[in-house]
Amino acid sequence: MKPRVMSLVVFTAIVGLLAAPGHIHPWLGFVTILCIAMGAGASGALNMWYDADIDAVMTRTKNRAVPSGAISPEEALGFGLGLAALSVLMLGLLVNWQSAALLAFTIFFYVVIYTIGLKRHTPQNIVIGGAAGAFPPMVAWAAVTQTVDLGSISLFLLIFMWTPPHFWALALFREGDYAKAGIPMLPNVYGRPETRKQILIYTLLCIPAVALPALTGTAGVLYAAGAGALTLAFVKQAYDVYREVEGPAAKRLFGFSIFWLFAVFALILVERLLHLPAFPAVL
Amino acid sequence: MGKSPPPVPYSPEDMKRRKRRAFIMAIGLALLVVIFFVTTLVRLGSHVTDKVM
Secondary structure, three states, X not given: OOHHHHHHHHHHHHHHHHHXXXXXXXXXXXXXXXXXXXXXXXXXXXXXXXXXXXXXXXOOOOOOOOOOOOOOHHHHHHHHHHHHHHHHHHHHHHOOHHHHHHHHHHHHHHHHHHHHHHOOOOOOHHHHHHHHHHOHHHHHHHHHHOOOOHHHHHHHHHHHHHHHHHHHHHHHHOXXXXXXXXXXXXXXXXXXXXXXXXXXXXXXXXXXXXHHHHHOOOOOHHHHHHHHHHHHHHHHHHHHHHHOOOOOHHHHXXXXXXXXXXXXHHHHHHHHHOXXXXXXXXX | OOOOOOOOOOOHXXXXXXXXXXXXXXXXXXXXXXXXXXXXXXXXXXXXXXXXX
């Protein structure tokens, strides 16, 4: 399993659960988050099973459980499949089948579409594959509302638009690692200048994405002010990467992007916990 | 039918791993039982025992 990825998944899912209009019993909320965390763990295990060969080559991933020999690939596969099935069945039986179907699709998307289909074959891997990481708040939202609506799509888009600049910033200072493993990331396929340009473009796309929760009646004044300021800082960091040929800007952007996502979701969480009103929906 | 090879005994390391795994699975199963039980009570609502079947 991947604890850092899981913490992000769990946190954004908690925000999705609390931001959704309607009420869910706290125990069912807990079960929902548990199932989503189990689904994320299962996806991570299946990813590590399939990617054991390239994980062993990359410095960042060579100490993961399968390449380091702590767990055999067969064990990882069995554990991942079992946990995936259990998480989906539990969510369906105990909460609702709409959210369970979304969770099943999320696991399928991450393992089959991203890991097996895209990761080794296209430099657009994380643009499309980023959807897998963006689904958890939508799953939690569906646990409350039994549906997918514009509010949950707005949370999805926040993570979806954040993913490319986040991973391309990582790829800029880990370019050699990805090249060694033969993964076609943007820097080693189209070069660093194109990557820096794409980072800036996708960071600019975060501006409309960050406005959506306010426009769909999911967030209010505190969010608008905080997320607006954070996004301006995010764009500034991306612009620094765009202008700087070599240097620490990419590393700074990578670190800031993690903070940005946590902070933006935390603002929605704080608004909900303080019962602050959201803007009226205009979309 | 040829003679099947004698079974290879588990090493102490293997036994330790098997025991640990069995323990974790037992804990996991017990937690599942608790989760399903509590969720059933929560979904049925309060005063469930007073309801006419």
